[in-house]
Amino acid sequence: MGTPDPQRSSQQQPHLRGAHRRPRRPAADRRSFPATWRALDELAASGARVSVRVADLDSGEALLSGDDHRTLPIAGLGVVPLLVETAAAFEDGRLDPLEIVDRQQLPAVGVAGVWQHLKAPALPLADLAVLAAATGDALAANALLERVGLPAVRARLESLGLEHTALMDGFRNERGPDDAPQVALGTARELAGLFASLVNAQAVSPGVSAQVSEWLSLNVDLTLVASATGLDPFAHEDDAHGLLFVNKTGRGDGIRSEAGVLAGPRAGVAYALLVAFDDLSIAHRLRVHEAFRTLGVELMEYVY
Template sequence: MGTPPEPKRDTASLRGSRRSNRRLPRRAAVGKRTFTSTLKALDELAQTGAKVSVRITDLDRGSSVLGGDDFVTLPVAGLGMVPLLIEVAAAIEAGTLDPYEIIERTSIERVEVGGVWQHLKAPALPVVDLAVLAASSGDAAASNALIQRVGLPAVRARIEQLGMSHSALLDRFRDTRGPDDAPHVALGSTRELAQMFAALVNSEAVSAGVSAQVAEWLSLNQDLSLVASATALDPFAHFNDEHGLLFINKTGRDDGIRVEAGVLAGPRAGVSYALIVCFDDLSIMHRLRAHEAFRTLGVELMEYVY
């Protein structure tokens, strides 16, 4: 087995380097710590028949800032790959998975629902590069290759070890789902998703090394179109932000499903958050209405932390 790569930065640096000494007193945030617009947007979605779940947790206090049906299990699409990445990083750290093991693309069934690997000429990639593709672009083929390599039972055991009793990785990505296939890729609750991201930045997901490695992979995520659109970060290079923001996230998308979870920390405060919206994707306007709720949450999260 190969030697696991050393994480380039530990999890403490992920938070500490972004939380400057110019942090404002908490009383200065009075009047900016409500999520009135978010609640209004989510209520309007619920009135149209959408299923909505939201959770925001203050990282310093560990208390809930906002919660709405955060215990309900809903489909989370590609966001279910985060526990997969945690299992991959844990196996690398334990020495049971060689990070440079080469996986052939032909070893998995072709899938075209999204991602980059299907468009690359390279017919095979090492495990660590597949993890980068899965985290940064939600690559379906790379994710399926990792699922095949470590196995769904191992990921499910890891989810149980993380204490996520309302979450599950059910299946790989598929272009079409038949009657014999699982109805969704993954399920989860916003409470557990927010807790998982908090554990990553607090070095509590398996170990400090595993937490740092997964957080580093997720810091490469290029989908900043939902909650993250309010951060004004560069989607292709947003780790070293000159304005002192710490941000990692993962999104999930499927027909009528939009999900995002992550951590956002600024000079005033830090939060972990998760939002799931399951809606009738009947027109572009239905989709835009759902997306706007995510962006509204992003604006109010920025007001909370900055």
């Protein structure tokens, strides 16, 4: 793990859809995230692999970094580059957002999501993107991946300069010896940077950035870092207290990951925290979850 590096942020806060920026009052008390640092050191001492980065949303300067170059499995967080390529394909006309996909044409997967429980057997691609972003729907993500293709996602990651982040496979109920061992891999540095570029309207194009940010703003999983925000999981795009928040989580056996953007009246940050651990008991899992929540508390203190 590295050492935290508190820096001053500038005085601009991005609007979610990248349309304009609003003034941010100067930040007085700059924090170095001491409780987060202790929690992550304890996880690392217990054998967990940890990668973390918190960066100023405007300057990109690191406020907290520890092994942020380290590549770790990220599970469903790997859907984000798939959403970027999907939005790009919608924008340039390679895909029709209203193209209907029949789930009966897809291999069954029951690891996460709601589409498998819905009566509607077919949905348009645009709705599948919403399900993948908002509920981590594995079947919807697989449908998008089938239409977009892994080579296109990999090319998009390369064009974005993400050398150590990869979507390797779709979601499966079981992984055999001929399957990729993980859905996706990534580093905290690259994932925090990707979220910053989305909110700052710099990923592919302003339109693509806005579309992906809008999809991700619907994410209902606010149980890790986001648990400290007090936001409504089902309606948090327009917060009454001026809190801007976009995130995506990833979960798997021994995997917890989250990346996002959090901005308040005083500051804005892009963050990513990735943890790979021995999921031996509920206690092991809850200790990891508590580290995410500790980061959330200190991020809220920083932006407010």
